[in-house]
Amino acid sequence: MSKRGRPRDFEHTSIVDIAMKTFWTKGYEGCSTQDLCNDTGLGKGSLYNTFGSKQELYKQAVERYHETGIKEQTAILESTGSVKERLRYFLNWGMVEDFESTSPKGCLLINAGLERANEDPIVEGIVSRHIELLKAAMEKIMEEGLRTGEIPRQRSAVDLASLFLSSYYGFRVLNTSTQNRTLAEQIMNGTMESIFGA
Amino acid sequence: MSKRGRPRDFEHTSIVDIAMKTFWTKGYEGCSTQDLCNDTGLGKGSLYNTFGSKQELYKQAVERYHETGIKEQTAILESTGSVKERLRYFLNWGMVEDFESTSPKGCLLINAGLERANEDPIVEGIVSRHIELLKAAMEKIMEEGLRTGEIPRQRSAVDLASLFLSSYYGFRVLNTSTQNRTLAEQIMNGTMESIFGA
DNA sequence: TTAATATTGTAACGTTCGGTACAAAAATAG
DNA sequence: CTATTTTTGTACCGAACGTTACAATATTAA
Numbered sequence: 275m276s277k278r279g280r281p282r283d284f285e286h287t288s289i290v291d292i293a294m295k296t297f298w299t300k301g302y303e304g305c306s307t308q309d310l311c312n313d314t315g316l317g318k319g320s321l322y323n324t325f326g327s328k329q330e331l332y333k334q335a336v337e338r339y340h341e342t343g344i345k346e347q348t349a350i351l352e353s354t355g356s357v358k359e360r361l362r363y364f365l366n367w368g369m370v371e372d373f374e375s376t377s378p379k380g381c382l383l384i385n386a387g388l389e390r391a392n393e394d395p396i397v398e399g400i401v402s403r404h405i406e407l408l409k410a411a412m413e414k415i416m417e418e419g420l421r422t423g424e425i426p427r428q429r430s431a432v433d434l435a436s437l438f439l440s441s442y443y444g445f446r447v448l449n450t451s452t453q454n455r456t457l458a459e460q461i462m463n464g465t466m467e468s469i470f471g472a
Numbered sequence: 473m474s475k476r477g478r479p480r481d482f483e484h485t486s487i488v489d490i491a492m493k494t495f496w497t498k499g500y501e502g503c504s505t506q507d508l509c510n511d512t513g514l515g516k517g518s519l520y521n522t523f524g525s526k527q528e529l530y531k532q533a534v535e536r537y538h539e540t541g542i543k544e545q546t547a548i549l550e551s552t553g554s555v556k557e558r559l560r561y562f563l564n565w566g567m568v569e570d571f572e573s574t575s576p577k578g579c580l581l582i583n584a585g586l587e588r589a590n591e592d593p594i595v596e597g598i599v600s601r602h603i604e605l606l607k608a609a610m611e612k613i614m615e616e617g618l619r620t621g622e623i624p625r626q627r628s629a630v631d632l633a634s635l636f637l638s639s640y641y642g643f644r645v646l647n648t649s650t651q652n653r654t655l656a657e658q659i660m661n662g663t664m665e666s667i668f669g670a
Numbered sequence: 671t672t673a674a675t676a677t678t679g680t681a682a683c684g685t686t687c688g689g690t691a692c693a694a695a696a697a698t699a700g
Numbered sequence: 701c702t703a704t705t706t707t708t709g710t711a712c713c714g715a716a717c718g719t720t721a722c723a724a725t726a727t728t729a730a
Contacts, residue, residue: 277697277698277705277706278697278698278699278704278705278706279696279697279698279704279705279706279707280695280696280697280698280705280706280707280708281696281697281698281706281707282706282707282708283707283708301499301501301587303499303501303502304501304587306686306687306688307687307688307689308686308687308688316708317707317708317709317710318688318689318690318709318710319690319691319692319707319708319709319710320707320708320709322688322689322690323706323707323708324707327688327689328688328689379590380586384586384645384649385586385587387645387648387649387650388578388582388583388586388645388648388649389499389502389583389587391648391649391650392577398649398650401649401650402649402650402652405646405649405650405652405655409655427669429662429665429666432658432662433658433661433662433665434662434666435662436655436658436659436661436662436663437639437659437662437663437665437666438662439642439646439659440638440639440640440642440643440646440659440662440663441635441638441639441642442638442642443641443642443645443646444637444638444639444640444641444642444643444644444645445638445642446642447582447585447586447641447642447645448603448637448638448641450585450586450589451582451585451586451589451596451599451600451603452585452589452596452599452600452603454600454603457603457607457634460630460631460634461634461635461637461638463631463634464627464630464631464632464633464634464635464636464638465634465635465638467627467631467635468635468666468667469666471625475675475676475727475728476674476675476676476727476728476729477674477675477676477677477726477727477728478675478676478677478678478725478726478727478728479676479677479726479727479728480676480677480678481677481678504716504717504718505717505718505719506716506717506718514678515677515678515679515680516679516680516718516719516720517677517678517679517680517720517721517722518677518678518679520718520719520720521676521677521678522677525718525719526718526719671730672729672730673728673729673730674727674728674729674730675726675727675728675729676725676726676727676728677724677725677726677727678723678724678725678726679722679723679724679725680721680722680723680724681720681721681722681723682719682720682721682722683718683719683720683721684717684718684719684720685716685717685718685719686715686716686717686718687714687715687716687717688713688714688715688716689712689713689714690711690712690713691710691711691712691713692709692710692711692712693708693709693710693711694707694708694709694710695706695707695708695709696705696706696707696708697704697705697706697707698703698704698705698706699702699703699704699705700701700702700703700704
């Protein structure tokens with residue numbers, strides 16, 4: 275027994291997906307509600323009836339980006355293969371996002387963290403949660419590497435994960451800002467070397 | 473013999489300095505020309521007579537940020553003290569900018585790189601130039617550390633500098649986005665340890 | 671002093687902003 | 701069927717957007 279009244283003729287998640295890419299490309303302040311209507315195909319009536327405000331739609335877009343992103347990232351870190359292979363693949367995945375993505379270039383979560391975390395505590399919460407989860411997954415794989423001896427010289431998994439986390443985010447920022455592939459390769463090499471030794 | 477006509481009653485660089493902070497706080501899209509007039513004390517006539525457009529003022533603001541920033545940064549990297557002390561001080565300087573700055577929090581150059589580098593080739597150029605100069609200064613100090621033996625195990629200065637560069641920018645982004653001091657300390661430790669050994 | 675010139679503050683320009691009002695449309699419940 | 705409910709597209713709201721126009725102002729050159 276479904277609800278009374280005219281049914282919606284769109285999928286909530288599909289709209290959030292599209293809006294996510296619009297915000298990702300143009301930023302929060304840089305895109306208008308009209309842009310969102312154009313890209314999603316919704317009229318303002320539907321858009322405001324469903325989401326209430328631009329800010330609320332943005333939060334849902336960032337939340338969705340976080341959810342799909344953390345799944346992809348942990349899947350890579352927990353996949354088969356050596357620790358070294360998985361970490362290199364992780365960086366490579368980020369590099370594809372920055373240089374070859376059919377989605378917008380760069381990382382929406384970074385943009386949201388810098389543009390909106392200070393203005394919107396909920397956005398801040400999503401970003402912080404994502405980083406905590408990602409860091410935890412990194413600590414796990416570092417522990418594995420230390421246990422098996424793949425990572426030489428005892429250092430704490432927390433320190434290793436913190437380094438890899440920061441280097442990863444710097445990598446993404448530098449890639450997006452400069453589109454410099456040579457630098458990207460050097461960062462990948464420098465990061466891998468710092469963990470696995472010369 | 474000065475020019476004919478009514479003289480300006482403001483200093484060009486002072487205005488750029490103020491505008492820099494306004495853009496830094498609110499972002500390019502997030503601040504209006506009225507915001508810039510309010511903060512600088514200039515009327516729209518003067519502002520447009522002097523700079524021509526919001527975009528042009530933004531470029532000058534980013535350029536000025538770059539100039540003052542690269543001086544500060546290279547001064548730290550080239551100061552007296554051990555390589556380790558200088559690198560730790562460099563990270564600490566960034567941390568102060570992110571947590572305790574009386575200026576706006578975070579780094580305008582990162583914001584500019586992410587928000588405007590894709591839209592404005594001149595901004596892209598400033599950001600890329602800054603990063604190249606900073607990386608060169610980092611390579612120099614890494615060479616010194618390798619030469620004196622302060623940095624153990626031979627790795628290339630380029631790889632070391634690339635790692636430090638990316639970790640530094642990730643550090644800044646994570647600090648600004650999450651305001652998490654514990655994480656910041658862990659990143660500092662992880663980064664220093666990865667260069668100087670356990 | 672007067673002519674020329676540059677800067678100033680203010681008042682607008684047309685456009686776009688985020689958001690709302692509301693009637694037409696499309697479904698279910700009875 | 702009719703009544704009710706929900707979504708839809710469109711027209712519109714006042715405010716703010718980046719930018720321009722321009723007369724008043726303040727200076728120097730002659």
